[in-house]
């Protein structure tokens with residue numbers, strides 16, 4: 001075994017000697033030609049490697065894009081099925097909602113508001129505007145809460161459809177930046193931010209109210225004394241907690257212990273007593289007679 005290695009080493013030695021000898025014998029022109037040939041081979045090899053790699057890269061990029069598209073397709077199918085379910089559920093309501101008075105108008109993922117509708121607005125406080133017809137009730141609620149020692153901060157009231165679009169898009173961008181895929185970002189956003197045209201804030205009938213002790217819009221808001229006061233008393237002023245816990249499959253929106261919607265005292269009292277959502281109330285309990 002060792003002998004073979006020695007023989008191979010010897011042969012390599014002769015080969016090198018041969019090459020050196022023939023280089024010595026070469027004319028300057030031949031030397032130049034060989035140098036150029038070797039340089040060309042080196043450059044060619046290098047470029048080949050680079051190009052090969054970049055082709056490989058673009059191929060793997062294509063594979064990622066294809067895989068992402070596939071995932072998005074299946075996710076979209078799932079979402080469409082969910083939407084269809086929600087739409088079917090909403091169909092029953094459709095008949096009832098056709099001629100609803102202004103305070104009972106239903107706006108949600110399946111019911112876009114009338115295009116171009118802008119309520120007659122007046123200022124509630126600090127530049128926040130609401131539908132003129134609810135301003136007295138809202139002011140009274142905030143004044144009574146204050147008298148009870150509550151420190152409530154308004155963080156949203158009327159929002160135009162275009163403002164809603166900005167908020168929706170910003171929220172999408174935040175999620176995309178955090179590394180979420182496009183479809184996930186869309187689904188996640190649409191559960192916490194209503195799509196433009198489907199937000200009650202554009203009706204001027206909704207208020208987002210939080211405690212001055214806790215400024216985050218998340219479930220922990222419900223632990224504040226302000227949120228407890230509002231949930232207990234809102235109906236006396238015609239407001240309902242619009243997106244209660246455990247009702248996301250009906251409202252399409254996560255639990256929002258800060259979002260209050262005006263429907264008028266009579267209906268608000270019934271809705272809060274029954275423990276139902278506006279969707280369920282309109283479908284199963286609403287009687288147009290009585291209060292307008």
Ligand SMILES: [Zn+2]
Nearest residue numbers: 206207208259
């Ligand atoms: Zn809100």
